[in-house]
Amino acid sequence: MVLLASKIIKTILIGKGNVGESFINLLYEKNNYLNQKLGIEIKVIAIFEIDGALIDDDGINLKEIIESKENFRELKYWNKGVLAKDKIKELNADILIETTPTNVKTGEPAITHIKEALKSNKDVISSNKAPFYLKYHELEKLAKDNNRLMRFEATVGSAIPCLAMEELLNGNIIEGIYAILNGTSNYILSRMTSEGISFEFALKEAQELGYAEADPTLDIEGYDAAGKLVILANKLMGWNKTIDDVEIQGISKIKNQVVELAKSEDVLVKHLAIAESDKLIVEPRLVKKDSPLAINGTLNVVQIKTRYAGDIILTGRGAGGNEAASAIINDLLYIVSRRFSN
Numbered sequence: 001m002v003l004l005a006s007k008i009i010k011t012i013l014i015g016k017g018n019v020g021e022s023f024i025n026l027l028y029e030k031n032n033y034l035n036q037k038l039g040i041e042i043k044v045i046a047i048f049e050i051d052g053a054l055i056d057d058d059g060i061n062l063k064e065i066i067e068s069k070e071n072f073r074e075l076k077y078w079n080k081g082v083l084a085k086d087k088i089k090e091l092n093a094d095i096l097i098e099t100t101p102t103n104v105k106t107g108e109p110a111i112t113h114i115k116e117a118l119k120s121n122k123d124v125i126s127s128n129k130a131p132f133y134l135k136y137h138e139l140e141k142l143a144k145d146n147n148r149l150m151r152f153e154a155t156v157g158s159a160i161p162c163l164a165m166e167e168l169l170n171g172n173i174i175e176g177i178y179a180i181l182n183g184t185s186n187y188i189l190s191r192m193t194s195e196g197i198s199f200e201f202a203l204k205e206a207q208e209l210g211y212a213e214a215d216p217t218l219d220i221e222g223y224d225a226a227g228k229l230v231i232l233a234n235k236l237m238g239w240n241k242t243i244d245d246v247e248i249q250g251i252s253k254i255k256n257q258v259v260e261l262a263k264s265e266d267v268l269v270k271h272l273a274i275a276e277s278d279k280l281i282v283e284p285r286l287v288k289k290d291s292p293l294a295i296n297g298t299l300n301v302v303q304i305k306t307r308y309a310g311d312i313i314l315t316g317r318g319a320g321g322n323e324a325a326s327a328i329i330n331d332l333l334y335i336v337s338r339r340f341s342n
């Protein structure tokens, strides 16, 4: 891309957790490259936490933030009690990056943050998926009405460029999606298959290894995968669905006898997310051992069925702070290339 020389792009980051901090680290690492190769300088002018914000209109010193670790509230830029929802509109920035925790029921505070940004001339990047499986079309319309861009690659498969396939396959027609979108449930089923252990035992192991939350309900009952499936189907196939449209069945009732029986028949039990014939389904299904969907461990896979090129398969690690941060930087560069190139 050819960019205007030394263009300064101002960003706001909301949420300084796993993804937010990984983004700060990665941006710090890549800023020289972006400056030399692309002639852009990405500045972070505000970082919001739940109880206040670091703000500097000239750009926060990222090195200082990284070195301060958990003590960032002692820095001179810290404004106690200043909240994103009240401040977004008045900040002079180009792009807002949303990385607050996912609220599966309301999508808040992320939906408010995104709306405030779109209404005040800021493009939006989000790693938070709830706004997009609850209110995708409302947000898309708001973005369009305000001539803003909205990117959310990290919400599905983290760094796996699933959503970018919309542009990359424009010359084709996507007819269906078959995917494994939750690393925790895939890990559990993989271990039940390879070790012959029970669901309960495999879940405990996943929790001990940090692959599953203390409350694993969203992962094992399919809600997390369902949300990601909605985002994929809406973005790649232009559907107009929400998570309420997904038929969801979890994996917690699967007995290891069933997994063993499947194995003896040369098939595997997998927790699939399927979008086909105007239907969205998340449920355990049998897949052949040589299927692209027969992936193991915490990996994710997305099989895109196209009309003119058969199946296109993407696979990789579907979670992780660095993975999500790299997807955010990609989204940033996408926006920069659309907004600031000649």
Ligand SMILES: NC(=O)c1ccc[n+]([C@@H]2O[C@H](COP(=O)([O-])OP(=O)(O)OC[C@H]3O[C@@H](n4cnc5c(N)ncnc54)[C@H](OP(=O)(O)O)[C@@H]3O)[C@@H](O)[C@H]2O)c1
Residues within 6 Å of the ligand: 014, 015, 016, 017, 018, 019, 020, 048, 049, 050, 051, 084, 099, 100, 101, 102, 109, 127, 128, 129, 154, 155, 158, 318, 319, 320, 321, 324
């Ligand atoms: N981690 C991953 O692998 C990954 C991958 C892809 C997408 N995602 C998504 O990305 C988002 C962030 O994930 P994460 O792992 O970074 O979560 P996290 O570690 O819990 O970080 C979220 C941060 O947001 C802060 N926060 C909460 N409410 C806020 C508010 N109203 N204003 C400003 N900050 C607020 C939290 O502060 P407190 O801790 O003080 O509450 C925390 O620092 C989630 O929606 C997640 O689903 C995560």
